[in-house]
Amino acid sequence: MAENGEEKLLAVARHIAKTLGRDESMADDILQIFSNFDGRFSRDKLSPSEKAAAAAVAAADADNPRAYAALDRALNELERQISHFVTSDNPIWADAADASAFLDAVDELIAAVRDWTSASATDKAVLACLGRAEDLMQQAMFRLEDEFRSLMEVGGESFELSRPYGRGESNGDLSFDSEDEDDDEQGGDGDERQVPVAQPLGDDFDIVIDALPSGTISDLHEIAKRMVAAGFAKECSHVYSSCRREFLEESMSRLGLQKLSIEEAQKLPWQDLEDEIDRWMKAMKVALYILFPSERRLCDRVFFGLSSAADLCFMEVYRGCAIQLLNFADAVAIGSRAPERLFKVLDVFETMRDLMPEFESLFSDQYCLFLRNEAVAIWKRLGEAIRGIFMELENLIRRDPVKAAVPGGGLHPITRYVMNYLRAACRSRPTLEQIFEENIVSPKEYSDLDSRASSSSLSVQMAWVMELLESNLEAKSKIYRDSALCSVFMMNNGRYLVEKVKGNDLGLLLGEDWIRKHTAKVRQYQTNYLRNSWNKVLGVLKLDNASLAPNADTRFLKERVKLFNVYFEDTCRVQSSRVIFDEQLREDLRISATKLLVPAYETFVGRLQGVAEMRKHSFKPVEEIKARMDELFRGRGALGGGRK
Structure with missing residues (x-):
């Protein structure tokens, strides 16, 4: 703090000397007065650039040979x-003392160019000095x-992973690579520079990558300050981003995600795309929870105050990695609306x-806003895609043709597919529910579902799909000419609907x-x-009193x-083919x-045995x-079952 105070005091004195001094000798006189008060204000304390700047100020309203001489001397010293x-x-x-000395000289040059430019000197010789200074500045910036x-x-090459950095814990043996690369490193080309990379660490994303040592970050920060001050911010940004981009891109490639354009992703077979989606999900989480925040933190430290x-x-x-990840998600969003997707x-x-909160926090500045x-x-297009998939499911149900009847009136494949x-x-x-509540417009047909009028949009959607399915099944049931078989078909499929709805979220939505x-x-x-x-069987068992009279015809x-025996056997045979x-x-x-038939048969037999000639x-x-x-419904001859 004392040193900072002293520097500020010296700076004030120098400024007063340069401002009040009409020429270099006047500035010397003022500094001599200050020097008598405190030895720190002597002329010797001025840097070469400050001496030259004082002369340039003195020469601002007239060409002054003495100003050029001072500028030339200062510039020669800086060169x-x-x-x-x-x-x-x-x-x-490699040497801290050399680095400090070089930065001090660069600071002098930056200050000199700034001061000489503001002095507005018109002398050609002074302007020539300024040109030399700018050339020297460029050389210095190239070296920086x-x-x-x-x-x-x-x-x-010495990055580490910490979990998390806020707790100060370090876990240097963590690696983003699931493969052992020791053999590759030992047997590879020794001249090829190895790029340190980040590799997946499972589902725990409470990690930050300290990709550079703190000392290196401090050195980079000092260089960045000078380059930005000298007007070389773009050059500094370019060299920084080119190095870090290589790290990030290699880290992303280790996550197994292919670099695919939107068109290439859409052309993938569905099974391959499913596998790629799994890799994409992991890569997105690693990128947004680990890699990008770590890069943001590193940028903020290297360019602190800038x-x-x-x-x-x-x-x-x-940007490149983010666009790659977003393009893949976009390919999924604008791809096929097939229900299986x-x-x-x-x-x-x-x-x-x-991950939207991470996007909001990481991409909030002027350069990142577009991403x-x-x-x-x-994200919104993905929601639209999901709504579109449900519309395609509706179309699939509508278009499912009435083909051959399902044998035995069993469960129709469309019923099993839609319910599962x-x-x-x-x-x-x-x-x-979130997707269907956002900007959903219910189709006109939904107005028929008046009992759902107060339901959520998702409830209405599910009720509508069920309505379409039932209508489709009713149309399919008409293919059965046997009314009993038609009832079996609707009974089977209706039962399946009810059982699949009970005790789950679908049931909660339908009510x-x-x-x-x-x-x-x-x-x-x-x-x-x-x-x-x-x-038909029950009809045979019905007898009127006249047929049971003592003189009735026993034939x-x-x-x-x-007839009963024939009808019973025939009915059992027919029903055994039902499913x-x-x-x-x-x-x-x-x-x-059994309750319908057995009591009626017992009554039938009992009444016949009341006729003398029928007793035997x-x-x-x-x-x-x-x-x-029992055999028909439960045993070997039972009505067949089906898969759920």
């Missing part, structure tokens, strides 16, 4: 000092640029959504009323099936028994059918009827 370092074959920063690059490259240069460097370092597109959407806006736009699809989709219910309504529909299909399947009664996929449904049907007639035992019914 001698700077040329010694510029022409040296050894790295200047080389030193900057050398420090970046050498310092990068925010514009720091922002520019950061953008130039990560939903789940991977959801993964990409959720990754972008979860942040692009990230937001792509919706259940899987609803595992991402919060995400889908209890939907479940009750469709459970009642299934019961009605069951009733229709039983009536249409067994009505008629015997014919009824024969009831659900075990509980088969049991319910067995119980219902051979009837099927009731136990045999029960056994056949």
Whole structure:
């Protein structure tokens, strides 16, 4: 603090001397007065550039030969000092004293050029000196640029990973490479420069990369300050970004993500694209949680106090990698709307959504804003893609043709596909609700679903898909000419719908009323099936009193028994070809059918045995009827099941 105060005091005195002195001798007189007060204000304390600047100020209103002489002497001294370092074959920063001396000389030159330029001298000789100074400045900057690059490259060889840097912990043995490269390093070309890279570390992203030692960062900062002050900010940014970009690009390549254009990504087979999406998700998290924040931190430290240069460097370092990552997400967003792509597109959407705070914090400056806006736009396009996929699912259901009937009235493939699809989709219910609540316009057809009027947009969407599926199934059921088989088909598919909806998020979206309504529909299909399947058998068992009179024709009664046996066997044979996929449904049907038939048969046999001539007639035992019914619905001859 004392040294800073002394420097400021000296600077004030020098400024007063230069400002009040009309010529160089006057400045000397003023400094002599200060010197009598304090020895620190002697003429000897002035640097070469300050002496020359004082002379230039004195010559501002007239050509002054003495000013040129002072400028020439100061410039000669600076040329001698700077040329010694510029022409040296050894790295200047290999010796701390040399680095300090070189920076001091550069500071003198920067101050001299600034002061001489502001003096507005018109003498050609003075202007020539100024031209020489600017040439010398360029030489110094070129050497600083080389030193900057050398420090970046050498310092990068000793990077470390810390977890996290805020706690001061270090874990130097962490590596982003899952492969052992010792053999490659030992057997490779010794002259080839090895680029240190970052490689994936699993799912824990609480890591920051200290890519350069603190001492190197401090040296880089001192060089950056001089280059920016001298008007060489772009050159400094270029050399910085070229070194760091190589590190970042190599680190990204180790994550296994291919460099694909949007067109190339769209041409990938779906299975390959799925694998690439998995790699992309990991790469995005590593980039946004580790690599980019670490680069932001490094830029801020190297260019501390030079925010514009720091922002520019950061953008130039990560722009290529960021565009590569965003382009891939965009390729997914504008790609095919095939329903099977939903789940991977959801993964990409959720990754972008979860990383949006990182985009907001990292890409907030003037140079990065366009990438942040692009990230937001792509994220929204992914949401549009997901809504588009559901529209394509609707079209798929509408277009599914009424082909050959499903054997036995079993479960239709479209039913299984759509229900399993919706259940899987609803595992991402919060995400889908977010997507469908944003800018969704319900189609006109939704107005028919008045019971859903107050539901969420996702609920309306799911109800609409279910409505389309039911309509499609009803159209398919008409292909069955047998009304009983039509009922079996609708019963099977309706039961599957209800069971797939119960006890999960899809059921929560559709609501209890939907479940009750469709459970009642299934019961009605069951009733229709039983009536249409067994009505012929039950009709034979109905006898009027006249046919049981003592003088009644027993041939008629015997014919009824024969018809029953024929109809019963024929019905069992026909029903054995039916498919009831659900075990509980088969049991319910067995119980219902048995309750319909067995009591009616017992009554039928009992009444016939009341006729004298029929007492000795051979009837099927009731136990045999029960056994056949059990066998039909549960045993080897049972109505077949199906896959869920």
